[in-house]
Amino acid sequence: MNKQRNLILTYLLISALLGFILLTIFISYMPLSDLDKNFSTFIQSYQSPSLDPWMKFISFIGVMPYSVIMVLLTALLFFVFKLKREALFTLSTLFAGVASTIVKILVDRPRPAAPLVHVLEKTVQQSFPSGHVNFYVVFFGFLIVVMSHVKTIPFILRVIVIIVCNLLIILIPISRVYQGAHWFTDVLGGSLLGGLILFVNSYFYFRVKA
Numbered sequence: 001m002n003k004q005r006n007l008i009l010t011y012l013l014i015s016a017l018l019g020f021i022l023l024t025i026f027i028s029y030m031p032l033s034d035l036d037k038n039f040s041t042f043i044q045s046y047q048s049p050s051l052d053p054w055m056k057f058i059s060f061i062g063v064m065p066y067s068v069i070m071v072l073l074t075a076l077l078f079f080v081f082k083l084k085r086e087a088l089f090t091l092s093t094l095f096a097g098v099a100s101t102i103v104k105i106l107v108d109r110p111r112p113a114a115p116l117v118h119v120l121e122k123t124v125q126q127s128f129p130s131g132h133v134n135f136y137v138v139f140f141g142f143l144i145v146v147m148s149h150v151k152t153i154p155f156i157l158r159v160i161v162i163i164v165c166n167l168l169i170i171l172i173p174i175s176r177v178y179q180g181a182h183w184f185t186d187v188l189g190g191s192l193l194g195g196l197i198l199f200v201n202s203y204f205y206f207r208v209k210a
Contacts, residue, residue: 013199020192024107027128027185031109032116039184040117043177051178052120058168058175059121062132068094071139078146086146089205096138096197100131103193112180119180129189130182136172137194138201140165145202 061070071094078087104126111127113119125131144165147158173187182190 009199013196016192016195016199020189020196023185023189023192024103024128027109027189028107032183033185036183036185037116040112040177040180043174044118044180047118047120047178055175055178056120058171059132059179059181061168062135062172064097067097067135067139074143083146083150085205085208086150089201089208090139090142090146092201093135093139093142093197095201096135096194097131099193099197100129100134100190101125103129103189104131109186112183117180121179121181123181127182128186129193130173130176130186131190132176132181133173133187133190134194134197136169137191138197140168141194141198142201142205145198145205149206 061067071090075087075090078084078090107128108126109128111123111125144162147153147161147165150158173191176182176187177184
């Protein structure tokens with residue numbers, strides 16, 4: 001059973017890696033596609049004054065320096081409650097920001113802009129991949145791994161954290177496109193890159209003995 005599971009995970013990892021590489025090549029040759037424009041038009045058709053603050057809030061916790069502070073505080077909490085391995089690998093999720101920044105510089109894709117999209121959040125860094133999505137997948141994804149694995153944490157707390165983390169991972173791509181901060185392929189790239197980093201981080205987390 002373990003052998004079959006490992007084989008499935010290996011195929012998923014290879015698929016994600018190939019997908020990210022192919023997507024990066026595609027964007028390098030076609031920075032703006034009909035798919036991106038149509039997806040942004042669809043998502044932004046739901047923009048409203050009542051929904052704007054919620055979409056901004058979902059993205060807010062992924063903005064520097066708040067994202068780093070959140071990682072440091074979470075790692076500190078784990079350390080205080082004698083979960084030193086969890087604290088260490090929570091800190092390693094900060095690598096997500098380094099990885100996405102390197103790819104952004106290499107691809108150098110411009111951000112979405114008017115009149116193609118309605119921009120609610122103006123940003124200066126390059127567009128591909130979405131750093132927010134990448135970070136959320138890695139950080140909140142790792143919290144889900146920890147909550148699923150560490151049974152000493154109260155059950156109710158684990159369930160709440162897992163639900164909140166899943167919601168944030170699901171909603172952040174929508175939030176970024178909704179605000180005109182990214183294209184669909186940006187958030188897809190962020191998801192793929194984040195998934196790869198999360199896999200590697202989780203792999204070593206389980207390999208390192210407590």
